[in-house]
Amino acid sequence: MTLPVHGRHHQPLTGALLALCSMSLFSWQDALIKLLAEDYSLFQILFIRSGVIVLPLFCILYLRDGFRSFRTARVPDHAKRVTFNLLAFLSFYFSITRLELGQATALVLSAPLIMTALSGPLLGERASVKQAIIILIGFAGVVLVIQPISGAVDWVGTAAALCGAFMFAMLGIQTRSMSATEATDLMVFFAGLTFFCLTGLIMLGNWVMPVGQDWLLLLGVGVISLFAQLCIVHAYRFAPVYILAPFEYVTILWALVLGWLMFAEIPTALMLAGAGIIIACGLAIVHIEHRIAPPGKIAH
Numbered sequence: 072m073t074l075p076v077h078g079r080h081h082q083p084l085t086g087a088l089l090a091l092c093s094m095s096l097f098s099w100q101d102a103l104i105k106l107l108a109e110d111y112s113l114f115q116i117l118f119i120r121s122g123v124i125v126l127p128l129f130c131i132l133y134l135r136d137g138f139r140s141f142r143t144a145r146v147p148d149h150a151k152r153v154t155f156n157l158l159a160f161l162s163f164y165f166s167i168t169r170l171e172l173g174q175a176t177a178l179v180l181s182a183p184l185i186m187t188a189l190s191g192p193l194l195g196e197r198a199s200v201k202q203a204i205i206i207l208i209g210f211a212g213v214v215l216v217i218q219p220i221s222g223a224v225d226w227v228g229t230a231a232a233l234c235g236a237f238m239f240a241m242l243g244i245q246t247r248s249m250s251a252t253e254a255t256d257l258m259v260f261f262a263g264l265t266f267f268c269l270t271g272l273i274m275l276g277n278w279v280m281p282v283g284q285d286w287l288l289l290l291g292v293g294v295i296s297l298f299a300q301l302c303i304v305h306a307y308r309f310a311p312v313y314i315l316a317p318f319e320y321v322t323i324l325w326a327l328v329l330g331w332l333m334f335a336e337i338p339t340a341l342m343l344a345g346a347g348i349i350i351a352c353g354l355a356i357v358h359i360e361h362r363i364a365p366p367g368k369i370a371h
Contacts, residue, residue, distance in 0.1 A: 086310025089302045090318040096299035098325030101176070102333055103292050105167045111279055113164050114270045116292065121267035123293025124300070128260040140257065148249050152258060153265045155242040160266075162235035169228030172330035173338050176323050177216045177346035178232035183319075183353045184209040185240035187360075193244055202359055209352030215345025255304050313361035320350045 107116055132140040143149060166175040184206050191197045198206065217229055246258065281289055306315055323346055330336035338346075 081309070083310040083314050086306045086308075086315055087318065089306035089309065090315040091321060093299045093302035093306060094318050094321040095325060096295050096302065098176075098322045098329060100292055100295045100299065101164075101167060101322075101326065102172060102329040103288055103295070104164050105172055106333065107285070107288055107292070108164065108168045110285070111281070111289070112274075112277065113161060113168075114273045115277075115279060116164075116289065117160065117266055118270035118274050119289045120293040120296055121263045121270065123290060124263040124297045125260065125267050127297055128256060128263060132257060132260060140254075141260075143253060143257065143261075145249060145253060148245070149253075149258065149261050152242065152245045152249065153262050155238050155245055156262045157266060157269070159235050159238035159242050162231045162238055166228045166232035166235060169225050170232060171336040171338065171342075172334065173323065173327040173336065173346070174216060174342055175228070175232045176326035177342065177349055178213060178229065179236045179239060180320065180323060180346075180349055180353065181209060181213050181233075182236040182239035182243065183316075183356055184349070185237055186243045187356050189240060189244060194248065199359070202356060205352045205355045205359075209349055212345040212348025212352065215341050215348065217345075218339065218341050221339075221341075255307075259300055259304070311361075313357055316357040317354055320353060323350065 104113075104116055163175065163179050166178070170178075187198055187202055188206050213233075217224060249258065327338060330338075
């Protein structure tokens with residue numbers, strides 16, 4: 072997104088630590104969702120997660136400026152953003168129930184490359200020749216992660232992960248188009264409220280009563296997600312995106328570690344090579360966007 076720098080503080084170390092904390096928390100959230108999805112539907116997990124998030128965000132927004140904090144003239148845009156957000160989450164979370172956590176995460180991390188490729192036709196931000204080459208190399212990394220010649224590809228899970236990457240890219244583009252007038256935490260609140268209502272309707276008659284420590288894990292997913300989102304929102308108030316964006320790729324390291332510790336997943340050399348290419352290309356895109364970003368704005 073493109074965020075105005077008004078009201079920000081230049082404290083890059085603080086921003087970097089908050090971003091690192093946020094990405095680490097998101098990784099633990101993903102691992103817990105993969106674990107819980109063995110016994111509960113994704114809709115039930117998202118319902119509880121969203122319920123935990125919505126009330127604190129409501130209080131934060133209300134204390135800021137009363138009900139005026141919830142005013143928006145861009146309801147259709149919020150609806151589009153929520154749709155992309157929901158489809159992105161469902162696609163990614165479905166993919167981690169079928170793929171290794173590291174593999175699914177690596178595929179979804181191709182979203183910034185897809186976003187850059189789509190920014191031309193959708194936002195009029197044409198990619199340079201360098202960016203186009205980097206995007207193509209990045210997609211070669213995606214092929215390595217998929218390992219199509221291995222003969223053991225879960226194409227349903229792979230398609231879900233790639234759909235998630237595409238939806239996250241569309242979510243980023245939609246957020247970018249709205250960020251000049253809409254507060255980030257308001258967008259997160261509307262998304263969480265919609266998730267809570269929709270998944271609640273879906274779960275009517277399909278609720279599975281959690282047992283024992285599952286309640287703690289389900290509520291923990293919501294608490295972790297809330298703190299992760301608050302950390303990343305505050306991180307962008309302290310540091311520019313070219314400093315913070317690389318921390319997104321910490322999630323692949325956490326995914327590999329947690330996949331090994333919690334699910335005994337061991338990545339192949341090809342998957343690691345492909346993930347490395349995707350990360351390198353994503354960082355290169357961030358570097359180029361930082362160099363060409365107009366003064367007074369932060370490209371993301």
